[in-house]
Amino acid sequence: MESTNKFPRKFKDVSLEELRDKVAEFAKVRNWDKFHSPRNLLLALVGEVGELSEIFQWKGEVERGLPNWSSDDKKHLEEEISDVLLYLVQLADVCGLDLGQAALSKIVKNAQKYPLRD
Numbered sequence: 816m817e818s819t820n821k822f823p824r825k826f827k828d829v830s831l832e833e834l835r836d837k838v839a840e841f842a843k844v845r846n847w848d849k850f851h852s853p854r855n856l857l858l859a860l861v862g863e864v865g866e867l868s869e870i871f872q873w874k875g876e877v878e879r880g881l882p883n884w885s886s887d888d889k890k891h892l893e894e895e896i897s898d899v900l901l902y903l904v905q906l907a908d909v910c911g912l913d914l915g916q917a918a919l920s921k922i923v924k925n926a927q928k929y930p931l932r933d
């Protein structure tokens with residue numbers, strides 16, 4: 816599907832399933848499953864959202880596409896936003912949810928709640 820973002824889509828698709836399987840393997844081989852309860856993953860997720868927020872803190876409004884950001888700042892943003900995604904994917908997994916389908920269903924529900932007006 817075409818992105819509605821004005822920035823050209825140049826990224827390779829990565830499925831939520833692939834991310835889920837990779838992070839599950841990452842935790843399993845380290846014997847970290849015992850730490851990855853829903854509550855712990857939620858707290859880790861919130862912590863990473865805080866780290867993500869820190870990147871924007873005190874910067875004022877930021878232009879879409881981040882044209883004035885250094886490559887180091889963009890790299891940092893990529894890392895923190897990925898941490899958020901990876902904990903979210905793990906949280907959905909240990910809760911037994913199908914995150915992709917749930918998100919698609921929620922988009923449909925959102926569209927019904929907020930119909931287009933002319």
Ligand SMILES: Nc1ccn([C@H]2C[C@H](O)[C@@H](COP(=O)(O)OP(=O)(O)OP(=O)(O)O)O2)c(=O)n1
Nearest residue numbers: 838841842847850863866895897898899901902
């Ligand atoms: N018990 C853990 C610990 C880490 N990770 C993974 C998920 C995140 O992608 C990343 C988080 O690692 P850190 O806790 O080291 O956090 P940062 O990478 O943000 O490091 P720092 O807080 O030093 O910036 O590692 C995980 O799945 N389970």
